[in-house]
Amino acid sequence: MTVQPTIVPYLSYEDGHAAIAFLREAFGFEIVQAHDDERGRLLHAEMRFGDGMVLLGTAKAAKGSPGIYVVVDDVNAHHGRARAAGATIVYPPEQTEWGTWRYRCTDPEGHEWTFGSYRPQTEAPSWA
Template sequence: MTGPQTPTIIPAIRYARTNEAASFLEKAFGFAPHASYPGEDGGIGHAEMTIGNGMVMFGSGTGKADNPWAQVPMGIYVIVADADAHYARAKAAGAEIVMELYDTPYGSREYSARDPEGNLWSFGTYDPWAAKAEG
Protein backbone atom coordinates (compact mmCIF):
# COMPACT_ATOMS: atom_id res chain seq x y z
CA MET A 1 0.00 0.00 0.00
CA THR A 2 1.13 3.54 -0.67
CA GLY A 3 2.99 4.95 2.31
CA PRO A 4 4.75 8.24 3.03
CA GLN A 5 7.88 7.16 1.13
CA THR A 6 6.08 5.56 -1.82
CA PRO A 7 6.18 7.70 -4.97
CA THR A 8 2.72 8.83 -6.03
CA ILE A 9 3.77 10.55 -9.26
CA ILE A 10 4.55 8.10 -12.05
CA PRO A 11 5.74 8.93 -15.58
CA ALA A 12 3.65 7.24 -18.25
CA ILE A 13 5.06 6.62 -21.71
CA ARG A 14 3.49 5.38 -24.94
CA TYR A 15 5.47 3.04 -27.17
CA ALA A 16 4.59 1.65 -30.60
CA ARG A 17 6.51 -1.57 -29.83
CA THR A 18 5.85 -2.29 -26.17
CA ASN A 19 7.55 -5.68 -25.98
CA GLU A 20 10.77 -4.24 -27.38
CA ALA A 21 10.51 -1.25 -25.06
CA ALA A 22 10.22 -3.47 -21.98
CA SER A 23 13.24 -5.50 -23.04
CA PHE A 24 15.27 -2.35 -23.73
CA LEU A 25 14.39 -0.70 -20.41
CA GLU A 26 15.42 -3.85 -18.57
CA LYS A 27 18.65 -4.53 -20.47
CA ALA A 28 19.90 -1.00 -21.03
CA PHE A 29 18.70 0.89 -17.98
CA GLY A 30 18.26 -1.79 -15.34
CA PHE A 31 14.50 -1.56 -14.87
CA ALA A 32 12.78 -4.61 -13.34
CA PRO A 33 9.34 -5.88 -14.40
CA HIS A 34 6.66 -5.08 -11.81
CA ALA A 35 3.45 -5.91 -13.70
CA SER A 36 2.40 -6.52 -17.29
CA TYR A 37 -1.02 -6.85 -18.88
CA PRO A 38 -1.61 -8.04 -22.45
CA GLY A 39 -2.91 -5.77 -25.16
CA GLU A 40 -5.34 -6.53 -27.95
CA ASP A 41 -2.54 -6.90 -30.51
CA GLY A 42 -0.64 -9.57 -28.58
CA GLY A 43 1.88 -7.08 -27.23
CA ILE A 44 1.93 -5.42 -23.85
CA GLY A 45 -1.17 -3.31 -23.27
CA HIS A 46 0.06 -1.86 -19.97
CA ALA A 47 3.33 -2.43 -18.12
CA GLU A 48 4.88 -1.22 -14.91
CA MET A 49 8.65 -1.35 -14.41
CA THR A 50 10.66 -0.25 -11.40
CA ILE A 51 14.12 1.00 -10.67
CA GLY A 52 15.11 1.84 -7.12
CA ASN A 53 11.99 3.23 -5.47
CA GLY A 54 10.71 4.66 -8.76
CA MET A 55 8.36 3.34 -11.40
CA VAL A 56 7.46 4.00 -15.01
CA MET A 57 4.21 2.84 -16.59
CA PHE A 58 3.79 2.39 -20.32
CA GLY A 59 1.57 0.96 -22.97
CA SER A 60 0.71 1.16 -26.62
CA GLY A 61 -1.71 4.04 -26.14
CA THR A 62 -4.01 2.58 -28.74
CA GLY A 63 -7.74 2.57 -28.36
CA LYS A 64 -10.53 5.00 -28.94
CA ALA A 65 -9.64 8.11 -30.88
CA ASP A 66 -10.93 10.30 -28.04
CA ASN A 67 -8.47 8.70 -25.58
CA PRO A 68 -5.89 11.41 -24.84
CA TRP A 69 -3.24 8.75 -24.13
CA ALA A 70 -3.41 7.66 -27.78
CA GLN A 71 -2.39 11.17 -28.80
CA VAL A 72 0.72 11.87 -26.69
CA PRO A 73 4.08 10.16 -26.26
CA MET A 74 4.27 10.86 -22.52
CA GLY A 75 2.24 12.03 -19.56
CA ILE A 76 2.11 11.86 -15.79
CA TYR A 77 -0.08 9.65 -13.60
CA VAL A 78 -0.72 10.79 -10.03
CA ILE A 79 -2.21 8.55 -7.36
CA VAL A 80 -4.87 10.38 -5.36
CA ALA A 81 -7.01 9.15 -2.47
CA ASP A 82 -10.23 10.86 -3.60
CA ALA A 83 -10.51 11.25 -7.37
CA ASP A 84 -13.92 12.96 -7.16
CA ALA A 85 -12.65 15.71 -4.87
CA HIS A 86 -9.49 16.11 -6.93
CA TYR A 87 -11.51 16.34 -10.15
CA ALA A 88 -13.85 18.97 -8.62
CA ARG A 89 -10.86 21.06 -7.53
CA ALA A 90 -9.18 20.87 -10.96
CA LYS A 91 -12.41 21.70 -12.79
CA ALA A 92 -13.13 24.64 -10.47
CA ALA A 93 -9.62 25.97 -11.13
CA GLY A 94 -10.26 25.92 -14.88
CA ALA A 95 -8.20 22.85 -15.84
CA GLU A 96 -8.87 21.56 -19.34
CA ILE A 97 -10.48 18.20 -18.67
CA VAL A 98 -9.75 15.89 -21.62
CA MET A 99 -11.13 12.67 -20.13
CA GLU A 100 -14.02 12.98 -17.73
CA LEU A 101 -14.04 11.22 -14.37
CA TYR A 102 -14.87 7.53 -14.81
CA ASP A 103 -14.54 4.10 -13.22
CA THR A 104 -12.05 1.81 -14.96
CA PRO A 105 -12.41 -1.95 -15.47
CA TYR A 106 -9.41 -2.42 -13.12
CA GLY A 107 -11.07 -0.70 -10.18
CA SER A 108 -9.70 2.82 -10.38
CA ARG A 109 -11.61 6.09 -10.50
CA GLU A 110 -9.73 8.58 -12.63
CA TYR A 111 -9.70 11.46 -15.08
CA SER A 112 -7.22 13.26 -17.35
CA ALA A 113 -6.49 16.95 -17.84
CA ARG A 114 -4.01 19.18 -19.62
CA ASP A 115 -1.98 21.86 -17.92
CA PRO A 116 -1.61 25.34 -19.47
CA GLU A 117 1.33 24.13 -21.61
CA GLY A 118 -0.63 21.15 -22.98
CA ASN A 119 1.02 18.38 -20.93
CA LEU A 120 -1.20 15.40 -20.10
CA TRP A 121 -1.89 14.59 -16.45
CA SER A 122 -4.03 11.73 -15.19
CA PHE A 123 -5.21 11.46 -11.60
CA GLY A 124 -6.72 8.34 -10.13
CA THR A 125 -7.04 5.89 -7.31
CA TYR A 126 -5.14 3.09 -9.08
CA ASP A 127 -2.07 2.36 -6.99
CA PRO A 128 0.33 -0.02 -8.75
CA TRP A 129 2.37 -0.37 -5.55
CA ALA A 130 -0.65 -1.68 -3.61
CA ALA A 131 -1.87 -3.78 -6.55
CA LYS A 132 1.43 -5.72 -6.61
CA ALA A 133 1.51 -6.10 -2.83
CA GLU A 134 -2.02 -7.55 -2.82
CA GLY A 135 -1.49 -9.81 -5.85
Protein backbone atom coordinates in the same frame (compact mmCIF):
# COMPACT_ATOMS: atom_id res chain seq x y z
CA MET B 1 10.35 -3.44 1.20
CA THR B 2 7.35 -2.45 -0.90
CA VAL B 3 7.17 1.24 -1.78
CA GLN B 4 3.99 2.90 -3.02
CA PRO B 5 4.98 6.00 -5.01
CA THR B 6 2.28 8.65 -5.32
CA ILE B 7 3.69 10.41 -8.40
CA VAL B 8 4.59 8.14 -11.31
CA PRO B 9 5.49 9.01 -14.95
CA TYR B 10 3.67 7.10 -17.67
CA LEU B 11 4.83 6.59 -21.22
CA SER B 12 3.08 5.43 -24.38
CA TYR B 13 5.05 3.57 -27.04
CA GLU B 14 4.22 2.36 -30.52
CA ASP B 15 5.69 -1.00 -29.48
CA GLY B 16 5.31 -1.54 -25.74
CA HIS B 17 7.10 -4.90 -25.71
CA ALA B 18 10.14 -3.41 -27.45
CA ALA B 19 10.10 -0.58 -24.90
CA ILE B 20 10.17 -3.06 -22.01
CA ALA B 21 13.11 -4.87 -23.57
CA PHE B 22 14.98 -1.60 -24.05
CA LEU B 23 14.28 -0.28 -20.54
CA ARG B 24 15.51 -3.58 -19.08
CA GLU B 25 18.64 -3.83 -21.21
CA ALA B 26 19.70 -0.19 -21.42
CA PHE B 27 18.61 1.20 -18.07
CA GLY B 28 18.26 -1.80 -15.75
CA PHE B 29 14.53 -1.45 -15.07
CA GLU B 30 12.74 -4.54 -13.68
CA ILE B 31 9.21 -5.64 -14.60
CA VAL B 32 6.73 -5.51 -11.73
CA GLN B 33 3.81 -6.60 -13.91
CA ALA B 34 2.77 -6.53 -17.57
CA HIS B 35 -0.55 -7.29 -19.27
CA ASP B 36 -1.37 -7.77 -22.96
CA ASP B 37 -4.66 -7.19 -24.74
CA GLU B 38 -6.44 -9.92 -26.71
CA ARG B 39 -4.18 -9.26 -29.74
CA GLY B 40 -0.96 -9.69 -27.75
CA ARG B 41 -0.21 -5.98 -27.70
CA LEU B 42 1.10 -4.57 -24.41
CA LEU B 43 -1.83 -2.94 -22.64
CA HIS B 44 -0.19 -1.92 -19.35
CA ALA B 45 3.15 -2.48 -17.63
CA GLU B 46 4.78 -1.33 -14.44
CA MET B 47 8.56 -1.27 -14.15
CA ARG B 48 10.71 -0.35 -11.17
CA PHE B 49 14.14 1.09 -10.71
CA GLY B 50 15.12 1.20 -7.04
CA ASP B 51 12.28 2.90 -5.16
CA GLY B 52 10.89 4.53 -8.32
CA MET B 53 8.78 3.26 -11.15
CA VAL B 54 7.23 4.05 -14.52
CA LEU B 55 3.94 2.95 -16.05
CA LEU B 56 3.83 2.25 -19.77
CA GLY B 57 1.76 0.79 -22.55
CA THR B 58 1.27 0.66 -26.29
CA ALA B 59 -0.21 3.85 -27.74
CA LYS B 60 -3.61 3.50 -29.38
CA ALA B 61 -2.68 6.19 -31.88
CA ALA B 62 0.51 6.36 -33.92
CA LYS B 63 1.90 9.01 -31.56
CA GLY B 64 2.16 8.37 -27.83
CA SER B 65 2.12 10.97 -25.11
CA PRO B 66 4.16 11.06 -21.90
CA GLY B 67 2.46 12.16 -18.72
CA ILE B 68 2.40 12.00 -14.95
CA TYR B 69 0.12 9.79 -12.84
CA VAL B 70 -0.72 11.10 -9.37
CA VAL B 71 -2.50 9.12 -6.64
CA VAL B 72 -5.36 11.04 -5.00
CA ASP B 73 -7.85 9.97 -2.35
CA ASP B 74 -10.94 11.65 -3.86
CA VAL B 75 -10.86 11.60 -7.67
CA ASN B 76 -14.19 13.42 -8.13
CA ALA B 77 -13.26 16.27 -5.80
CA HIS B 78 -9.85 16.62 -7.39
CA HIS B 79 -11.43 16.69 -10.85
CA GLY B 80 -13.76 19.49 -9.77
CA ARG B 81 -10.86 21.52 -8.41
CA ALA B 82 -8.78 21.05 -11.58
CA ARG B 83 -11.70 21.93 -13.87
CA ALA B 84 -12.50 25.06 -11.84
CA ALA B 85 -8.86 26.16 -12.09
CA GLY B 86 -8.89 25.87 -15.89
CA ALA B 87 -7.39 22.44 -16.57
CA THR B 88 -8.45 21.02 -19.93
CA ILE B 89 -10.23 17.76 -19.20
CA VAL B 90 -9.20 14.96 -21.57
CA TYR B 91 -11.70 12.59 -20.00
CA PRO B 92 -13.80 12.99 -16.84
CA PRO B 93 -13.70 10.64 -13.85
CA GLU B 94 -14.31 7.08 -14.92
CA GLN B 95 -14.06 3.64 -13.44
CA THR B 96 -11.44 1.49 -15.15
CA GLU B 97 -11.90 -2.17 -15.95
CA TRP B 98 -9.59 -2.83 -12.96
CA GLY B 99 -11.99 -1.14 -10.52
CA THR B 100 -10.10 2.11 -9.90
CA TRP B 101 -11.18 5.69 -10.56
CA ARG B 102 -9.23 8.18 -12.67
CA TYR B 103 -9.49 11.24 -14.86
CA ARG B 104 -7.03 12.83 -17.28
CA CYS B 105 -6.37 16.48 -18.05
CA THR B 106 -3.75 18.80 -19.48
CA ASP B 107 -2.18 21.84 -17.88
CA PRO B 108 -2.01 25.23 -19.66
CA GLU B 109 1.09 24.19 -21.63
CA GLY B 110 -0.35 20.85 -22.74
CA HIS B 111 1.40 18.49 -20.31
CA GLU B 112 -0.78 15.47 -19.62
CA TRP B 113 -1.76 14.52 -16.06
CA THR B 114 -3.79 11.56 -14.80
CA PHE B 115 -5.17 11.55 -11.26
CA GLY B 116 -6.52 8.32 -9.87
CA SER B 117 -7.12 5.98 -6.97
CA TYR B 118 -4.80 3.20 -8.18
CA ARG B 119 -1.67 2.90 -6.04
CA PRO B 120 1.20 1.29 -7.96
CA GLN B 121 3.81 -0.46 -5.86
CA THR B 122 7.34 -1.59 -6.49
CA GLU B 123 6.61 -5.25 -5.74
CA ALA B 124 4.40 -7.41 -7.96
CA PRO B 125 0.92 -8.06 -6.57
CA SER B 126 0.21 -11.66 -5.54
CA TRP B 127 -2.11 -12.19 -8.54
CA ALA B 128 0.37 -10.95 -11.20
